[in-house]
Amino acid sequence: MSKYQSLKEEVYEANLEIPRQKLAIYTFGNVSGIDRKEGVIGIKPSGVAYDDLKPDDIVIVDFDNQIVEGTMRPSSDTKTHVLLYQHFDTIGGICHTHSAYAVAWAQAMRSIPNLGTTHADHLVASIPVTEVMSDEMIERDYELETGHQILNVFRDQGLSPQEVEMVLVACHGPFAWGKSAAKAVYNATVMEELARMAYLTLTINPNTPPIKQSLIDKHYFRKHGKNAYYGQN
Amino acid sequence: MSKYQSLKEEVYEANLEIPRQKLAIYTFGNVSGIDRKEGVIGIKPSGVAYDDLKPDDIVIVDFDNQIVEGTMRPSSDTKTHVLLYQHFDTIGGICHTHSAYAVAWAQAMRSIPNLGTTHADHLVASIPVTEVMSDEMIERDYELETGHQILNVFRDQGLSPQEVEMVLVACHGPFAWGKSAAKAVYNATVMEELARMAYLTLTINPNTPPIKQSLIDKHYFRKHGKNAYYGQN
Amino acid sequence: MSKYQSLKEEVYEANLEIPRQKLAIYTFGNVSGIDRKEGVIGIKPSGVAYDDLKPDDIVIVDFDNQIVEGTMRPSSDTKTHVLLYQHFDTIGGICHTHSAYAVAWAQAMRSIPNLGTTHADHLVASIPVTEVMSDEMIERDYELETGHQILNVFRDQGLSPQEVEMVLVACHGPFAWGKSAAKAVYNATVMEELARMAYLTLTINPNTPPIKQSLIDKHYFRKHGKNAYYGQN
Amino acid sequence: MSKYQSLKEEVYEANLEIPRQKLAIYTFGNVSGIDRKEGVIGIKPSGVAYDDLKPDDIVIVDFDNQIVEGTMRPSSDTKTHVLLYQHFDTIGGICHTHSAYAVAWAQAMRSIPNLGTTHADHLVASIPVTEVMSDEMIERDYELETGHQILNVFRDQGLSPQEVEMVLVACHGPFAWGKSAAKAVYNATVMEELARMAYLTLTINPNTPPIKQSLIDKHYFRKHGKNAYYGQN
Numbered sequence: 001m002s003k004y005q006s007l008k009e010e011v012y013e014a015n016l017e018i019p020r021q022k023l024a025i026y027t028f029g030n031v032s033g034i035d036r037k038e039g040v041i042g043i044k045p046s047g048v049a050y051d052d053l054k055p056d057d058i059v060i061v062d063f064d065n066q067i068v069e070g071t072m073r074p075s076s077d078t079k080t081h082v083l084l085y086q087h088f089d090t091i092g093g094i095c096h097t098h099s100a101y102a103v104a105w106a107q108a109m110r111s112i113p114n115l116g117t118t119h120a121d122h123l124v125a126s127i128p129v130t131e132v133m134s135d136e137m138i139e140r141d142y143e144l145e146t147g148h149q150i151l152n153v154f155r156d157q158g159l160s161p162q163e164v165e166m167v168l169v170a171c172h173g174p175f176a177w178g179k180s181a182a183k184a185v186y187n188a189t190v191m192e193e194l195a196r197m198a199y200l201t202l203t204i205n206p207n208t209p210p211i212k213q214s215l216i217d218k219h220y221f222r223k224h225g226k227n228a229y230y231g232q233n
Numbered sequence: 234m235s236k237y238q239s240l241k242e243e244v245y246e247a248n249l250e251i252p253r254q255k256l257a258i259y260t261f262g263n264v265s266g267i268d269r270k271e272g273v274i275g276i277k278p279s280g281v282a283y284d285d286l287k288p289d290d291i292v293i294v295d296f297d298n299q300i301v302e303g304t305m306r307p308s309s310d311t312k313t314h315v316l317l318y319q320h321f322d323t324i325g326g327i328c329h330t331h332s333a334y335a336v337a338w339a340q341a342m343r344s345i346p347n348l349g350t351t352h353a354d355h356l357v358a359s360i361p362v363t364e365v366m367s368d369e370m371i372e373r374d375y376e377l378e379t380g381h382q383i384l385n386v387f388r389d390q391g392l393s394p395q396e397v398e399m400v401l402v403a404c405h406g407p408f409a410w411g412k413s414a415a416k417a418v419y420n421a422t423v424m425e426e427l428a429r430m431a432y433l434t435l436t437i438n439p440n441t442p443p444i445k446q447s448l449i450d451k452h453y454f455r456k457h458g459k460n461a462y463y464g465q466n
Numbered sequence: 467m468s469k470y471q472s473l474k475e476e477v478y479e480a481n482l483e484i485p486r487q488k489l490a491i492y493t494f495g496n497v498s499g500i501d502r503k504e505g506v507i508g509i510k511p512s513g514v515a516y517d518d519l520k521p522d523d524i525v526i527v528d529f530d531n532q533i534v535e536g537t538m539r540p541s542s543d544t545k546t547h548v549l550l551y552q553h554f555d556t557i558g559g560i561c562h563t564h565s566a567y568a569v570a571w572a573q574a575m576r577s578i579p580n581l582g583t584t585h586a587d588h589l590v591a592s593i594p595v596t597e598v599m600s601d602e603m604i605e606r607d608y609e610l611e612t613g614h615q616i617l618n619v620f621r622d623q624g625l626s627p628q629e630v631e632m633v634l635v636a637c638h639g640p641f642a643w644g645k646s647a648a649k650a651v652y653n654a655t656v657m658e659e660l661a662r663m664a665y666l667t668l669t670i671n672p673n674t675p676p677i678k679q680s681l682i683d684k685h686y687f688r689k690h691g692k693n694a695y696y697g698q699n
Numbered sequence: 700m701s702k703y704q705s706l707k708e709e710v711y712e713a714n715l716e717i718p719r720q721k722l723a724i725y726t727f728g729n730v731s732g733i734d735r736k737e738g739v740i741g742i743k744p745s746g747v748a749y750d751d752l753k754p755d756d757i758v759i760v761d762f763d764n765q766i767v768e769g770t771m772r773p774s775s776d777t778k779t780h781v782l783l784y785q786h787f788d789t790i791g792g793i794c795h796t797h798s799a800y801a802v803a804w805a806q807a808m809r810s811i812p813n814l815g816t817t818h819a820d821h822l823v824a825s826i827p828v829t830e831v832m833s834d835e836m837i838e839r840d841y842e843l844e845t846g847h848q849i850l851n852v853f854r855d856q857g858l859s860p861q862e863v864e865m866v867l868v869a870c871h872g873p874f875a876w877g878k879s880a881a882k883a884v885y886n887a888t889v890m891e892e893l894a895r896m897a898y899l900t901l902t903i904n905p906n907t908p909p910i911k912q913s914l915i916d917k918h919y920f921r922k923h924g925k926n927a928y929y930g931q932n
Binding site for chain 2: 115116117118186189190193196197198200201203204205208211212214215218222229230231232
């Protein structure tokens, strides 16, 4: 039995949530998880249908993007995942999908504004959108540079990856992360719902303003931080 | 066996209707019911997934928001529910969700106009939307003040909670109620459908007027009041 | 065993198609069928949930809207159905729903334009919308007058109920009919799909013109009339 | 056992994907496959519901549109399929549906612009839309001319059927093809998703530009051609 068995199981289960939550059709989308003690990540193999996926298909790679265990080629987005794990050092899982409403905002190159408490329950800021990638970045090392696009928008806007666990890559689609692979998919599902709600809201009233800061803070901090009183802990 | 067993079962069953009717993802949303003779309400515990919920998880609280029976923390929205039960003294159940179309109208801070007989079958008025909460109210006692927001819009517009069993809290989302917990979820489902129909109608023709009063009255009173002739009673 | 057993079974089965095709929530919508030889129609009882419906619940009424067999109150829309059967003497079933896209067009008081071959496969004309009912008609005999609204728009636009098997009642919603109760539900489902396609098309391009007459005729007549060559007969 | 048994099974299975992927209601849509060695195509019989379809119902026709094996009438769109197989000599399957978003773009007579990487993963170009058919073509041999409409737009825009595996027929709907019948349905499903994403994107920002050429090329060529590195081969 592999020493990475529990990582493989966790990542396998999280990947199956993508079709269950209808976040992508066919093989679009992938989830990874990390074992920071062992210094490896587990990630979906490239182009495999969710129905065909087995726990042992999960590919174990190291921080140099080298395969440590597994017979299949890892997701073509592996370098993006690895870079994020290196720089966002508290996260335990990453989920990339092509869910339709989030993709639509990414294609429109618009951040998703914070229009209500469903959004504020999860993050204070708008869901950020990266810059469009330069031709130089595309030619250099595309998937690695996708990770840099994300790092750049977090740096430029002074965002914390612990407080903002989701981002739109311009012209491409959503990435989300969290404490575990399962939490990353949860955040990807929430992002799609927030993208849909914002879409509907702005169709009803294109001039809807963001909600006031006091209401954002109230909702965010009743769920997060030391004074949180939502949930059972 | 608990003396509140039947209340717990009723509230448990009503909560399971939220995911069945696709009114919310994950743990968003909650239903409560009341036993007015015993002076207690039963409500969903905070942050528990519907799939994991058991009848005995339903928390019994009194009108002072104190736990009477149950080992879990009640919904963070408990004070909103309790206030509504105190002031709307004929209602038997309350349902709060984050269903997407109703949330969109709440975020756009627009009441849902009465555009057709599906709406008029259930209520005469527009579905009201509260004022945005003031900073003072947010800081004071947020969930209690959410209840006051609802009471205020009913008072200001002269609405009866028996005739209008649904409301939008601005920047937040829908609350519905009814004679029982099950009826509250029914009204939450109807509200989402009315929100969707109004959205689609105003996309086709942004200048669609409300339907005429005579048609509203005809549909409302064939289903409600002493001359009703819809249904089997 | 009732002499109307097969009519009851047919109408029962057709009613169950309403939730299967997602044409309405809860008890919204009803289907009827007719036995012209016996001079009776079978119709859904008023306000009964589809899940609870049994074949023997189908109410048998005559052309005077009197109950011939059955213990429940028939649909509140019974007089509308009966009037249509009296005047559209070739139809065998009628279906009324509150499907969301068709309702939206009805609430917007707009006929559904013929924008493509999916529409032309089923009818040549736009799907007509009635006039808004006058106060006098509403007060007189509402459900009977709903039938007259439909007859009026067919008379005014010179439409044939054999060629146009669907209509929108303004501010209310869709009615469809056909050779049988099952065919009536089929047409109600097609109408909802056409309503959705027209909605999407006009959002993409609000100035989309109706399709040309030669293309309408080609599609309609390859499916209908003596030179039809679609299907197996 | 028929010498075309495996072709029938392949085409049968591919047709069942149409309702599974929700690409059409009722009998709308059809899939065919080809056995180029035997010079025959297998195609869905006309007007048969997917639930009733059996492998032996698949009709085998030759390049002169004559039935070689089968007791049912082939799809009324058979001539369109045959013409495409004759001119696009590398394709192995064709799928025609009435999926709603693709139909909406076809009815709006607009090509679907390439707005993001989900699109670029599958094709470089916009999804083309044909000209509206002339009255002469409609009268001559409608289904054959539908094939010519498709050939014309590929010729006029210099498109390759191996690189662009999908098209919109104006005022009608989508056709897709691929190396096999299964791949044709895959492409029809992808086209519907791209149509939906483009619809949502342009609702958010009607002035969204197409994505840059370097990004298109990166995504297309990581999945296609000799330097592809997506998937397991």
